[in-house]
Structure formats: C-alpha cells, structure tokens
Amino acid sequence: MPVDVAAVFRSEHGRAVAVLARSFGDLDIAEDAVQEAFTTALERWPEQGLPPSPAGWIITTARNRAIDRLRREAAREDKYAQAALLNAQDEPVEEGPVRDDRLRLIFTCCHPALALNVRVALTLRLLGGLGTAEIAHAFLVPESTMAQRLVRAKAKIRTAGIPYRIPYDADLPERVRGVLAVVYLVFNEGYAASSGDDLVRTDLCTEAIRLGRLLVELMPDEPEAVGLLALMLLQHSRTPARTSEAGQLIPLPEQDRQLWDQQLIAEGQDLVRRCLRRDQPGPYQLQAAINAVHSDPPTDWSQIVQLYDHLLALTPTPVVALNRAVAIAELHGPAEALALVDALDLSTFYLFHAIRADLLHRLQRPVEARAAWQAALDLTDNTAEQAFLRHRLAALD
Amino acid sequence: MTQYLLSIYQPDGVVPDDEFLAPVMEQLSVWNDDLRKAGAWVFSAGLHPPESSTVLQQKGDELLVTDGPYTEGKEHIGGFTVIDVEDLDAALTWARRLAKILVALPVEVRPFAG
Numbered sequence: 001m002p003v004d005v006a007a008v009f010r011s012e013h014g015r016a017v018a019v020l021a022r023s024f025g026d027l028d029i030a031e032d033a034v035q036e037a038f039t040t041a042l043e044r045w046p047e048q049g050l051p052p053s054p055a056g057w058i059i060t061t062a063r064n065r066a067i068d069r070l071r072r073e074a075a076r077e078d079k080y081a082q083a084a085l086l087n088a089q090d091e092p093v094e095e096g097p098v099r100d101d102r103l104r105l106i107f108t109c110c111h112p113a114l115a116l117n118v119r120v121a122l123t124l125r126l127l128g129g130l131g132t133a134e135i136a137h138a139f140l141v142p143e144s145t146m147a148q149r150l151v152r153a154k155a156k157i158r159t160a161g162i163p164y165r166i167p168y169d170a171d172l173p174e175r176v177r178g179v180l181a182v183v184y185l186v187f188n189e190g191y192a193a194s195s196g197d198d199l200v201r202t203d204l205c206t207e208a209i210r211l212g213r214l215l216v217e218l219m220p221d222e223p224e225a226v227g228l229l230a231l232m233l234l235q236h237s238r239t240p241a242r243t244s245e246a247g248q249l250i251p252l253p254e255q256d257r258q259l260w261d262q263q264l265i266a267e268g269q270d271l272v273r274r275c276l277r278r279d280q281p282g283p284y285q286l287q288a289a290i291n292a293v294h295s296d297p298p299t300d301w302s303q304i305v306q307l308y309d310h311l312l313a314l315t316p317t318p319v320v321a322l323n324r325a326v327a328i329a330e331l332h333g334p335a336e337a338l339a340l341v342d343a344l345d346l347s348t349f350y351l352f353h354a355i356r357a358d359l360l361h362r363l364q365r366p367v368e369a370r371a372a373w374q375a376a377l378d379l380t381d382n383t384a385e386q387a388f389l390r391h392r393l394a395a396l397d
Numbered sequence: 398m399t400q401y402l403l404s405i406y407q408p409d410g411v412v413p414d415d416e417f418l419a420p421v422m423e424q425l426s427v428w429n430d431d432l433r434k435a436g437a438w439v440f441s442a443g444l445h446p447p448e449s450s451t452v453l454q455q456k457g458d459e460l461l462v463t464d465g466p467y468t469e470g471k472e473h474i475g476g477f478t479v480i481d482v483e484d485l486d487a488a489l490t491w492a493r494r495l496a497k498i499l500v501a502l503p504v505e506v507r508p509f510a511g
Contacts, residue, residue: 113485160508161399163484171486 004050005041012055013038013129014214018101019059021108022164024066024084027126027154033066034058102127103218104164106211110179111162118153119182120189125150127214128207138189138204176219180228180284183211187232191239205236223275227285230271234291237264249388257297265295286311301330318344326355334362350379354389361396370396400439400481400509401488403495405502407475409447424498432480432491441478475502479509 013034020030037058051057073081109122117139124130124138136146156162167175190204212229219225241259244250272292275285290307293300308324321344329337338359346352357372370393377389412418432438450465466473478495482488488506496504 111485113489159510160506161401161484161488163486165484165486167486168490171490 004054005038005045008041008050008054008058009038009129010210012058014102014105014127015055016058016062017126017129018105020062020066021105021126022101023063024070025164026084027157029066029070029084030062031126033062033069036065037062100218102214104166106179106215106218107166107175108157108162108164110175110182111157112175112178113160113162114153114156116182116185118149119178120185121146121149122153123182123211124186124207127211130207134203176222176224179215180224183208183215184228184232184284186211187235191235202239205232205239208232209236223278223280224282224284226271226275227282227288230268230275230288231284231291233264233268233271234288234295237261237268237295243384247384247387248391249384251388252294260295268292269295281310281314283311283315286314299330301327305331318346319349322346322349322352322355329359329362334359338363347375348379350376350385352376353379357392361392366396398481398483399485399488400479401485402505402507402509403478403480403488403492404474404505404507405476405495405499406472406505407502408472409470421498421500425495428491428494428498429478432478437480437482437487437491439479439481441476443476444474447473 016034016037017027017030020033021027024030024033040061041054041058045051045054067085070081070085074085106123106127109126110119114122121135121139124135125132132147132150133143136143139146166172187205187208190202190206190208209229209232212225212232215222215225216229237260238252238255240261241255241257242250268288269292272285272288276289281289286307290304290311293303293307304327305324308320308327312320312324322341325337325340325344328340338356341352341356341359344352353372353376357369357376360366360369360372373389373393373396377386377393380386380389429438429441447466448464450467452461452463452465452467454461454463480488480491482491485506485508488508492504492506496502
C-alpha cells in the first residue's frame with residue numbers, strides 16, 4: 001500500500017466503518033464498503049493525488065458503494081437489503097451526550113454479551129483495521145478459526161440486537177471498565193506474548209496505544225482512560241531495553257536506561273500528573289503512577305509501596321499482592337517479602353516462582369532457589385522468558 | 398423493536414418452601430406489572446417440572462413417543478417471559494432485574510427470529 005493510502009487507512013478505517021455501520025445498521029455492509037473504497041483509493045490517489053479530505057472521500061465513496069450494492073440486492077426482493085437501504089436514505093441523526101461514531105462502535109465491539117476474546121478480535125478488526133490473518137497470528141489460532149469467530153460475532157450483533165449506542169447512563173461505568181480492559185488486553189498480548197518466540201509484539205502495543213489515545217480523546221472526563229494510556233506509554237517506553245540481542249528477557253533493574261524512550265516517559269508522566277490531580281484514583285491510574293516512579297531513577301521504593309497499598313485496597317488480588325511484595329523486598333529486605341509471597345496462593349503462576357526464587361537466592365538459600373527457578377521454567381511457554389530463567393539457573397552452578 | 402425470550406433455568410428436584418418463595422413471587426409480579434406498564438410485556442408462563450414432559454420424534458418410519466424431558470440434565474427451563482423491546486441492552490436491563498429477583502437462577506436472553 002503506498003504510504004499516503006496506508007496512513008489514511010490506519011487513522012480513518014475505524015471512523016469510516018463506524019459511520020457506515022450506524023447509517024446502514026450492519027457491520028458487514030460497513031466493512032465491505034470501506035474495504036472497496038480503500039481499494040478504489042489505491043487505484044486513484046497515486047495518480048490523482050490525495051483528495052482535499054481523504055477521510056470524507058473514503059466515507060462518501062463507501063456510502064455510495066454500499067447504496068449501489070443494496071439497490072442491486074433490494075431489486076432481487078431481498079427484504080433485508082430493502083430495510084438497510086431504507087435506513088441509509090435517512091441522514092444520520094446524532095443522539096446522546098457523546099457523539100463520536102467510533103465510540104459507539106467500540107462499545108458495540110466490547111459488549112458484555114460477546115466473549116472476551118471475541119471483543120478483543122472485533123475491536124482490532126473494526127476499529128484498528130487489522131487483517132484477519134494478523135489477528136489470528138497475534139492470538140495463535142488458525143486464520144480460518146479467527147475468520148469464523150469474527151463472522152459469528154458480527155452475526156450475533158445483528159441477530160441479538162446489540163445496539164450501536166453508547167450504553168445507558170446506569171451501565172456506563174461498568175461498560176467503560178470493560179472497554180478499557182479490552183484495550184489493555186490488546187496491549188498485554190503485545191507486551192508479554194503468552195507464548196511464541198518474540199517477547200514483544202510491537203504492532204499490538206502500538207495499536208493498543210492508538211486505541212488508548214482514541215478513548216482519551218473521546219472520553220476526556222474519564223480519568224481511568226487517561227490512566228490506562230499513561231500506563232501503556234510508560235510500559236512501552238522500556239520496550240527497547242526489555243530484551244537482549246539474543247532475545248532474552250532483561251528484568252527492569254538490569255535494563256540499560258539509555259535505551260528507554262524519553263519522549264514516551266515524559267508524555268506518560270505528564271498524563272499521570274494530570275489524572276491524579278482529579279483525585280479519583282482507579283487501578284489503571286495507580287499502576288501508571290507506579291510505572292512513572294520506576295521511570296524516574298533512582299526508584300523511590302517507599303512511594304512504590306504506598307501506591308501498591310492503595311492498589312491492593314482497590315483490587316485485592318494475589319497478583320497485586322505479589323508485586324507489592326517485590327517492592328517490600330527493596331524497602332525492608334527479602335526475608336519480609338518472602339513471608340508475604342509464601343502466603344499467596346499462586347503456585348500455577350510462573351512469576352510467583354520466579355520472584356520466590358530471586359528472594360531465596362538473595363537469602364542465600366540456593367537449593368530452594370534452584371527448585372523455584374525450575375518450577376517457574378516449567379510454567380512458561382514464552383521463549384524469551386525461558387531463556388531468562390535458564391540463565392538464572394545456570395548462574396547458580 | 399425485537400422480541401426476546403427470557404428463559405429461567407431451575408435445578409430439578411425439591412422446590413423451595415413458601416416462606417422462601419413468597420417474597421420472590423411478589424417481586425416477580427411487580428416486575429411483570431412494570432413490564433406491562435412499559436408496553437414491553439408479550440407473554441409469560443411458568444412450567445410444571447420436567448418429568449411432566451413428553452418427547453415425540455420421527456425416526457425413519459416410526460414416530461417415537463417417550464417420557465421426557467428431551468435433554469438429560471440437572472437443570473431445565475422452569476418458566477419464561479417474552480418481551481418486546483428496542484434492542485439487546487434494553488432486554489438485558491429487564492433481565493438483570495429478573496436475575497436479581499431470582500437470586501441464583503440463570504436467565505437466558507435469546508432473540509426471536511424474523
């Protein structure tokens with residue numbers, strides 16, 4: 001794809017699908033029409049140059065294509081096409097306090113009536129414009145499986161009557177959390193791939209950050225959306241330092257800080273300050289704040305422990321308690337941390353064993369440390385993490 | 398507008414006593430009244446226990462009539478309501494209230510075709 005068309009595709013695909021979906025009431029029609037419009041753009045733009053408003057051009061072209069198609073189908077007495085055509089003849093009417101079509105689309109894709117993995121896939125497909133093959137690759141399923149999931153999801157949206165609407169006020173807080181969770185899942189799948197050879201899938205991280213920016217732009221009053229964006233930017237800033245050239249994972253304290261992306265750090269820290277000023281701290285804002293402290297060496301461990309205390313009060317999960325224990329180890333030493341870790345029920349989680357191993361190693365209990373490194377190794381399928389754990393095991397010899 | 402079937406699943410066997418059921422039934426009737434007032438109520442009914450069903454199935458030339466229910470299991474549909482509302486979100490709002498009234502019983506929301 002020539003650069004111009006590719007850039008417009010990246011930034012405008014989601015908006016175009018969203019506008020068309022609202023006016024035709026059908027995701028398939030919307031997606032196909034937008035696809036056709038971009039195909040036409042690929043033929044014309046390189047010769048004729050970019051139109052004055054590329055986004056407007058894409059939407060108008062897609063709309064005309066969809067109407068042509070529906071007219072042909074309606075002429076064959078297809079009742080469904082007739083109904084969709086009738087809808088489309090009306091000029092789109094705005095409703096509700098939030099007017100952006102992409103926001104409606106994101107709430108549709110992230111509807112709780114859809115399975116979580118389907119929500120993630122649909123969001124990437126419709127808002128991000130990612131191809132079915134790319135999404136299938138990211139989630140390690142065959143392309144045909146992913147294609148089937150997407151077809152089924154779109155069919156459910158149509159038949160079950162999942163609306164293209166911002167949820168009712170009463171449902172909004174709960175639904176926003178779900179939307180943020182989907183975007184963070186996309187990011188995490190890129191940041192710590194659950195299996196496979198690469199630790200980081202940059203394309204997914206970049207896509208999640210783009211969606212995060214979109215959410216902040218669309219919901220500027222939602223501090224957790226700002227928190228999520230800040231969290232992703234700060235985590236992503238360390239990507240160049242997280243793996244060695246051989247592809248081995250490098251833990252945070254051993255990373256070369258010169259490699260951290262200062263621009264992302266500055267933006268992330270600024271966002272953290274901005275949202276914490278509102279004083280409605282939620283889990284994403286607190287995690288972002290923790291990452292902001294880490295980005296400012298030397299790390300202020302007492303501040304990190306305080307933030308974890310707050311986070312643990314909001315989300316009392318064993319994983320948060322585990323991370324808090326790591327900070328306690330820095331502040332009060334490995335013995336106190338080990339007592340906290342041992343009290344947790346996380347024996348199927350590789351990081352639990354890796355953290356235990358590190359604490360045991362620092363307490364000079366090599367036999368137990370070895371067993372814990374081995375337990376961690378047995379529980380991860382990611383090649384980069386395995387390499388890191390083998391390295392630790394070898395260092396004990 | 399779309400019609401949705403709200404099916405209520407119940408564990409087979411012992412039915413809870415009146416002391417437990419009375420407040421539930423009372424809330425259910427308020428819920429039904431609210432549905433009617435909103436113009437969303439189409440039809441609702443409770444069913445006798447699954448042992449009361451009979452299953453018919455044509456197998457080749459023969460029509461088999463068997464003591465039901467059709468599916469084996471520990472839970473079966475105990476009753477249902479048909480509502481007519483704008484979209485799934487509206488249906489889920491009604492269903493959410495119903496599920497709250499019915500404590501632990503699952504409520505399945507399914508759109509009618511056509």
